[in-house]
Amino acid sequence: MELLTALLAGGHALIEGVPGTGKTRLARTLTQLMGGTYQRIQFTPDLMPSDILGNAYYDMARGTFEVREGPVFANVVLADEINRTPPKTQAALLEAMEERQVSIYGESRPLPHPFFVIATQNPIEYEGTYPLPEAQLDRFLMQIRVDYPDESAEVEMLQHHRGGMGQEDLPRLAPVLSPRELYQMMRDVQNVAASLPVHEYIVQLARRSRNAEGISLGASPRAATALLDAAKAVAYIEERDFVIPDDVHAVIHPVWRHRLLLMPNAELEGVEADAVISRILEQVEVPR
Known part of the structure; x- marks a missing residue:
């Protein structure tokens, strides 16, 4: 409910929760249902801004510089463990979230509509992390906390998993609407x-x-x-x-x-x- 609210409101969501609570699967499932493109970025200490935004390369056959778009050019972007990358790389993604466009070697490129970033971070482990400052946290519309499920929900989860709802079964989910329809819903919310x-x-x-x-x-x-x-x-x-x-x-x-x-x-x-x-x-x- 909270994730859908953030999406329809045109914002972005920061999900806090311990590993293994379904944060990545939640993002993938939402993308499947809305029929949009999905990219997952694993944030690490050596991740560079160009690894997110894209870069320019020289095409020797054409003799020109071509732009290779990064994974940020998707309808849903999962920024996994965003607090594990240095502030410079964090800022590159957060600027794209705010401006809804990316500048690559002086060329501005609009991001797709809708554009929704789901960032995750582990609230327990702090070693080797770069906590987001308050000004950057403010870029997220909502901070959603994901805790362990209750006993009955966990039992039901295992039953579904045994019955053929594992990670490999996600492609079977049929979209319930298109990105265009979702974008119109977001405009209706306004x-x-x-x-x-x-x-x-x-x-x-x-x-x-x-x-x-x-x-x-x-x-x-x-x-x-x-x-x-x-x-x-x-x-x-x-x-x-x-x-x-x-x-x-x-x-x-x-x-x-x-x-x-x-x-x-x-x-x-x-x-x-x-x-x-x-x-x-x-x-x-x-x-x-």
């Missing part, structure tokens, strides 16, 4: 209405976060805009053409948890951004 009280409610939440206990950096105006976009996507999924406060509540945690900067003493005490967000929701009156 037309979902939000009343003035909803706008005021989001602004009040953002302003309250800037003075919240344990927070050194609250939600920015961009964070408020991101929350509105995600809420519109939720309303669209619920088959409504207008936003209600419940839509805001449904996405505020994944949209804001990576945008609120905790004070060092709050982190030492084990305070999490999700708890602060929940407290802010209790303090701001919900519009009727």
